[in-house]
Amino acid sequence: MLKRPKAFLLLIVFLASCRFLPATTPPNLATVKPITPTPAATGSVSHLGLPWDDAALFTPGLVKNQQGQYSSLRGASVYHIALEIAPDLVNVKGREEVRYTNLETTALDKVAFRLFPNLLGGKMEIANLTVDGQPVTPEYGLANSLMSVPLKIQPGESCILGMDFTLSVPTDAERNFGVLASVDNVLTLAHSYPIIPVYDEQGWNAEIPPQSGDLTYTDAAYFLVRVSAPAETMLIASGRQVSNEKTGQTQTAVFALGPARDFMVTAAKGYEVQSQQVGETTVNSYAPVEFHKRAGLALKTAAESLGIFGKRYAPYPYTELDIVATPTLAFGIEYPGLIAITNRIYGPGDTYIGTPVEVYLESTVAHETGHQWFYNLVGSDQLDQPWLDESLTQFVTWQYFADRYGEKNAEGFKQSLTDRWARVQNAKIPVGQPVAAYDGAQYSAIVYGRGALFFFALRDQIGQEKFDTFLKNYTQQHIWEIATTEGLKALAERDCSCDLSPLFKEWITP
Numbered sequence: 001m002l003k004r005p006k007a008f009l010l011l012i013v014f015l016a017s018c019r020f021l022p023a024t025t026p027p028n029l030a031t032v033k034p035i036t037p038t039p040a041a042t043g044s045v046s047h048l049g050l051p052w053d054d055a056a057l058f059t060p061g062l063v064k065n066q067q068g069q070y071s072s073l074r075g076a077s078v079y080h081i082a083l084e085i086a087p088d089l090v091n092v093k094g095r096e097e098v099r100y101t102n103l104e105t106t107a108l109d110k111v112a113f114r115l116f117p118n119l120l121g122g123k124m125e126i127a128n129l130t131v132d133g134q135p136v137t138p139e140y141g142l143a144n145s146l147m148s149v150p151l152k153i154q155p156g157e158s159c160i161l162g163m164d165f166t167l168s169v170p171t172d173a174e175r176n177f178g179v180l181a182s183v184d185n186v187l188t189l190a191h192s193y194p195i196i197p198v199y200d201e202q203g204w205n206a207e208i209p210p211q212s213g214d215l216t217y218t219d220a221a222y223f224l225v226r227v228s229a230p231a232e233t234m235l236i237a238s239g240r241q242v243s244n245e246k247t248g249q250t251q252t253a254v255f256a257l258g259p260a261r262d263f264m265v266t267a268a269k270g271y272e273v274q275s276q277q278v279g280e281t282t283v284n285s286y287a288p289v290e291f292h293k294r295a296g297l298a299l300k301t302a303a304e305s306l307g308i309f310g311k312r313y314a315p316y317p318y319t320e321l322d323i324v325a326t327p328t329l330a331f332g333i334e335y336p337g338l339i340a341i342t343n344r345i346y347g348p349g350d351t352y353i354g355t356p357v358e359v360y361l362e363s364t365v366a367h368e369t370g371h372q373w374f375y376n377l378v379g380s381d382q383l384d385q386p387w388l389d390e391s392l393t394q395f396v397t398w399q400y401f402a403d404r405y406g407e408k409n410a411e412g413f414k415q416s417l418t419d420r421w422a423r424v425q426n427a428k429i430p431v432g433q434p435v436a437a438y439d440g441a442q443y444s445a446i447v448y449g450r451g452a453l454f455f456f457a458l459r460d461q462i463g464q465e466k467f468d469t470f471l472k473n474y475t476q477q478h479i480w481e482i483a484t485t486e487g488l489k490a491l492a493e494r495d496c497s498c499d500l501s502p503l504f505k506e507w508i509t510p
């Protein structure tokens with residue numbers, strides 16, 4: 001867990017370098033040529049030629065009530081990343097520099113990075129790893145998806161970690177729903193750079209994620225990402241596009257995002273965009289031209305969801321939300337400021353598995369938009385406590401239907417939750433377990449079905465008014481923080497002035 005100190009000014013004083021452990025052997029995998037000149041290690045400017053502390057790059061991407069957050073998250077990690085996407089839309093070269101600050105209460109002797117492409121059917125190799133400009137040798141684990149960088153860093157100290165990397169992307173969507181894939185002229189680059197996981201009481205919180213769930217558990221951070229790609233593609237990314245220049249066959253765009261828990265970019269050919277303004281936020285719906293009509297439905301659904309969730313829970317933090325049709329094998333996947341929706345529910349037919357595609361499209365877009373609150377704004381351990389984001393997001397998807405069409409007309413969606421649970425014969429399997437504790441059928445039935453029904457049970461027990469107040473408080477008290485089952489329970493008990501232990505025992509905790 002990122003234990004954010006209350007006294008942020010201390011961090012400014014302590015922006016000293018960490019001490020690195022010199023490499024005793026040359027860095028391995030040193031076959032990758034740097035794509036940019038070697039940076040001034042601890043200077044104020046990164047390899048992108050951009051300053052580490054320029055809040056002005058991030059604030060235009062945030063709605064007004066969030067714009068003060070940059071200074072209050074001064075110790076959050078800042079990623080400066082360059083991605084060069086080859087014309088084949090398969091191979092990527094990258095350079096990353098991260099300013100990491102130790103926000104824990106103890107000294108650390110390593111910083112961990114997850115290399116998720118090595119679990120996703122792709123291949124990521126790291127070279128020229130440095131800590132404050134000095135070469136270091138990392139250790140690898142978890143099937144090369146965990147890289148540990150040795151260093152010594154005291155609480156409050158910062159350092160710059162730099163590395164080059166190469167990435168090759170699978171050309172099918174078989175692993176983890178194809179979150180990282182190049183299929184049908186659409187490159188989806190999820191988790192495509194080395195990313196720092198949460199440090200908590202377990203140490204660096206890292207495991208090999210089950211294929212059925214989400215992969216990441218991260219703190220809120222800042223991202224400046226320069227992407228070069230074939231000029232004929234449309235680049236769709238988390239965050240605000242700062243610039244985009246075309247030179248010959250290549251375009252180079254810079255994106256700024258943060259606070260956020262991940263960065264996602266898609267490069268797609270033959271796409272168009274439709275847009276709608278919701279308050280300070282522009283909602284964009286990207287899809288192949290032939291899916292124009294249903295991309296319009298996705299746009300309208302996301303826009304309505306933003307309004308409903310923004311009013312009920314907390315304002316949506318960014319000035320942009322992108323919806324992208326992709327070849328993913330999941331119905332939809334959430335990323336900060338961007339949601340990917342499978343193109344199978346845009347058409348060409350009118351039904352998918354016997355159900356009108358509009359039904360799937362509307363519920364999926366509302367669900368993934370809900371994750372902007374419960375995954376990104378309010379973080380949680382998606383692997384160990386998946387109910388905190390998935391069960392709650394299923395409930396708020398019902399709330400979308402109820403607020404937009406009336407509770408009576410939301411019964412169909414509520415019935416889908418009941419039906420999911422019925423797939424395991426309404427077994428009272430605890431909702432609050434890790435993804436790995438469920439078998440395939442149980443995970444969907446319990447976390448996406450029974451877990452959502454828990455929130456109806458909670459509402460029935462404490463009453464509508466207290467329940468609504470509780471969910472708003474829960475959201476607003478965890479903005480850019482990490483929520484836990486215990487914290488959710490404590491807050492609900494405070495807001496209802498009641499003991500919820502029996503209810504949690506019946507539904508949530510084993």
Ligand SMILES: [Zn+2]
Pocket residue numbers: 367371389390393
């Ligand atoms: Zn979800």
